[in-house]
Amino acid sequence: MIKALKFLKPYKWGVLLVFALVALRAFLDLLLPMILGWLVNEGIGLGDATIDPNIAKIWEYALLMLGATILSIIFTIISGYMESKISAAFAVDLRRAVYKKIEQFSLREMDHFTTSSLITRSTNDIQQLQNIVNTLLRMVILAPFLAVGAIAFSIAQHPTLSMLLSVSIISLVVMLAIIFTITLPRFQLMQKLIDKLNLRTRENLSGLRVVRAYNTQEFQAQRIDEASQESKNLNIFVNRIMSMMWPTMGLIMGLTSLAIVYLGSRYFIGIDGFDPGSMMALMQYSMRAIMAFMFLTMIFIMIPRAAISAKRVMEVLEMEIEINDPEDPIALPKDMKGEVEFDNVTFKYPDAHAPVLSNISFKAAAGKTTAFIGSTGSGKSTLINLIPRFYERTSGTIKIDGIDIKKLRQEDLHSTMGYVPQKGILFGGSIKGNILFGNTDYDDNVMIEAAQIAQAETFIQEMEDGYEHNISQGGTNVSGGQRQRLSIARAIAKNPLIYIFDDSFSALDYQTDQKLRKLLDEKIKATKLIVAQRINTIRYADQIIVLDQGTIVGKGTHHELLKSCSVYQEIASSQLSKEEM
Numbered sequence: 339m340i341k342a343l344k345f346l347k348p349y350k351w352g353v354l355l356v357f358a359l360v361a362l363r364a365f366l367d368l369l370l371p372m373i374l375g376w377l378v379n380e381g382i383g384l385g386d387a388t389i390d391p392n393i394a395k396i397w398e399y400a401l402l403m404l405g406a407t408i409l410s411i412i413f414t415i416i417s418g419y420m421e422s423k424i425s426a427a428f429a430v431d432l433r434r435a436v437y438k439k440i441e442q443f444s445l446r447e448m449d450h451f452t453t454s455s456l457i458t459r460s461t462n463d464i465q466q467l468q469n470i471v472n473t474l475l476r477m478v479i480l481a482p483f484l485a486v487g488a489i490a491f492s493i494a495q496h497p498t499l500s501m502l503l504s505v506s507i508i509s510l511v512v513m514l515a516i517i518f519t520i521t522l523p524r525f526q527l528m529q530k531l532i533d534k535l536n537l538r539t540r541e542n543l544s545g546l547r548v549v550r551a552y553n554t555q556e557f558q559a560q561r562i563d564e565a566s567q568e569s570k571n572l573n574i575f576v577n578r579i580m581s582m583m584w585p586t587m588g589l590i591m592g593l594t595s596l597a598i599v600y601l602g603s604r605y606f607i608g609i610d611g612f613d614p615g616s617m618m619a620l621m622q623y624s625m626r627a628i629m630a631f632m633f634l635t636m637i638f639i640m641i642p643r644a645a646i647s648a649k650r651v652m653e654v655l656e657m658e659i660e661i662n663d664p665e666d667p668i669a670l671p672k673d674m675k676g677e678v679e680f681d682n683v684t685f686k687y688p689d690a691h692a693p694v695l696s697n698i699s700f701k702a703a704a705g706k707t708t709a710f711i712g713s714t715g716s717g718k719s720t721l722i723n724l725i726p727r728f729y730e731r732t733s734g735t736i737k738i739d740g741i742d743i744k745k746l747r748q749e750d751l752h753s754t755m756g757y758v759p760q761k762g763i764l765f766g767g768s769i770k771g772n773i774l775f776g777n778t779d780y781d782d783n784v785m786i787e788a789a790q791i792a793q794a795e796t797f798i799q800e801m802e803d804g805y806e807h808n809i810s811q812g813g814t815n816v817s818g819g820q821r822q823r824l825s826i827a828r829a830i831a832k833n834p835l836i837y838i839f840d841d842s843f844s845a846l847d848y849q850t851d852q853k854l855r856k857l858l859d860e861k862i863k864a865t866k867l868i869v870a871q872r873i874n875t876i877r878y879a880d881q882i883i884v885l886d887q888g889t890i891v892g893k894g895t896h897h898e899l900l901k902s903c904s905v906y907q908e909i910a911s912s913q914l915s916k917e918e919m
């Protein structure tokens with residue numbers, strides 16, 4: 339919690355001003371009952387029927403009370419405005435920091451938190467913290483100030499009667515302690531249930547078509563309903579208990595007033611200068627003291643609740659990032675060629691028992707095409723993901739032009755690469771924006787040539803606004819093949835040294851696949867690393883690496899492998915005709 343509150347540091351002067359305003363307000367609030375007491379005694383003259391009301395005094399004290407109230411309102415408005423502004427700015431800073439941190443996450447850290455939980459943490463949890471900061475700014479000074487002030491003034495009015503307050507305050511604190519002992523542990527559970535609800539809703543919405551096609555709407559709805567019921571039941575339970583808080587407090591306040599009036603008028607009035615004005619003031623101070631203890635208890639209660647959200651947010655911010663830039667990075671040489679080398683690389687997923695890649699060694703020559711093939715789950719995507727350091731190899735070395743990629747800044751490393759993921763990913767915005775995503779020159783000719791090579795130009799031109807056509811969020815208004823081609827065009831427009839195609843041609847028809855690869859070979863002289871399922875996509879590659887259960891079982895050209903590698907032969911025979919073989 340304290341660590342999260344450090345994000346308030348840039349606003350320390352604002353916070354101090356709020357505290358000063360709140361203290362002034364509390365001071366004015368404490369003056370009011372005293373002035374009321376004077377007004378009653380000196381103005382109305384209650385308790386002595388022989389004295390006429392002193393209208394001048396009533397006016398004087400009434401105006402004094404009005405002035406104090408107006409000032410208090412002004413301070414409250416200004417401090418309220420500042421509290422909202424500071425807490426909103428605090429939330430923005432925190433959200434920005436969380437987002438910045440998540441951006442540095444490797445896939446390992448993303449797997450650790452899960453996307454849904456990261457969304458809840460950066461929205462709901464930060465919102466909770468914003469609310470708490472807002473409330474704390476107001477109460478952290480007000481509550482102790484009012485509590486001490488109200489009790490001191492009560493004692494000054496009548497030490498014996500003010501003992502009643504201790505009974506009221508103890509009952510209040512006991513009542514609140516019971517309520518919060520029951521509810522607090524449930525708050526943590528509540529955040530977890532929100533995570534779960536988010537996860538299920540997200541899963542269901544992104545797989546909506548599959549859900550419909552398999553007529554499992556009811557089953558899915560039931561799963562969401564289950565999560566939502568759990569959250570609902572818990573919310574109802576917590577709110578039911580919390581709803582007892584205000585009425586009980588009202589009861590305690592009422593009983594305290596009653597006791598003061600009864601005991602005061604019966605036993606103490608007229609003794610030792612205890613007059614009706616003092617009794618009224620004492621009543622008002624008691625109310626304020628009870629309120630103050632209510633605020634104080636709420637602070638103690640809110641802090642653990644906020645601490646839960648703060649902990650979840652700080653977990654993200656403090657997550658040790660596995661993949662960091664080296665302290666003393668090597669600058670990218672100017673004349674890079676783009677040779678990629680794996681030297682005895684082994685990789686194990688964090689929670690897995692066995693490595694998915696073992697002792698991988700190969701060299702992908704600069705400017706040549708190296709392809710990876712193997713059965714599903716053989717480790718092709720994992721291998722290719724190690725090159726941009728999306729995952730960190732467990733042992734061995736990966737080099738580009740002889741430089742260990744660990745010795746490069748990640749930004750430099752990524753600047754050498756055009757990465758096309760298995761699932762074409764597009765962003766909301768124009769086609770142009772998507773293609774020129776990594777091209778800092780924003781050159782239209784580059785865009786058009788990239789689209790031509792990627793076989794995307796024809797369908798782009800058929801669209802009403804051509805390159806300005808709007809891509810909806812997640813690229814849902816283009817087909818799978820179009821999405822892949824636009825992703826490929828994006829990599830080409832970046833003009834990288836090394837291309838990484840992670841099964842990026844799978845949604846293309848045979849003809850388009852052929853044309854695209856032909857143009858890639860003719861026009862692009864960079865190093866190409868291609869993961870593919872189809873032999874036809876890679877048969878002309880300069881080198882083909884065959885993977886089986888995470889190890890290399892064959893290396894060579896199509897013809898060499900057909901002769902020497904049984905796994906390759908098996909894949910080829912399942913895909914090619916006898917003549918092609």
Ligand SMILES: Nc1ncnc2c1ncn2[C@@H]1O[C@H](COP(=O)(O)OP(=O)(O)OP(=O)(O)O)[C@@H](O)[C@H]1O
Pocket residue numbers: 449687690694712713714715716717718719720721
């Ligand atoms: N994030 C992950 N955490 C743990 N294990 C994983 C993770 N991703 C993949 N795996 C496991 O690693 C192995 C290799 O997966 P990978 O995706 O690299 O295979 P692939 O050859 O690319 O498969 P495909 O051709 O089906 O895409 C599989 O057994 C898979 O279950």
